[in-house]
Amino acid sequence: MEAVEVCLVEAYLDEALDLSKLELDLLIKGDLEGDLERAEALARDRGRLMDMAWRSRRSVPQDQFLKKIKQLHVSHENAHVEAKRLHKLLKDALLRIRKQGQILSSYRPGTFSPVQETRFISKQG
Helix, strand or coil: CHHHHHHHHHHHHHHHHHHHHHHHHHHHHCCCCCHHHHHHHHHHHHHHHHHHHHHCHHHCCHHHHHHHHHHHHHHHHHHHHHHHHHHHHHHHHHHHHHHHHHHHHCCCCCCCCHHHHCCCCCCCC
16 A cells, blocks of 8 residues: 555656646746646646645655655746746736826817917016
8 A cells, every 4th residue: 555655745746847847848838828827727737736745745765755856846836936036027927017198198189288388478467
């Protein structure tokens, strides 16, 4: 029974590592429609697999378990760095669009600036 649990835990961790690599690839591409949603789904699946492996960790030799966990940690860090890069790109794009919107809104008909109103002096008052 214990040999089956060892294989099962290793299979969970191997599958989680494979999902992590796929997730990172999707985050790096990130420009195709649906890639980010698929990466999010893979991250949830990876978390579920890691939870299942964690619950059965006592049946696996500690050094094997730690080796796989360290690999998963490195893969997770890479995905985290890529996600932060995408977040910064999105934030910069939104700020750029907001600034363009503010510039374009000043060209709307009926928009008067205070400078236009005070440019002429009335001789009567």
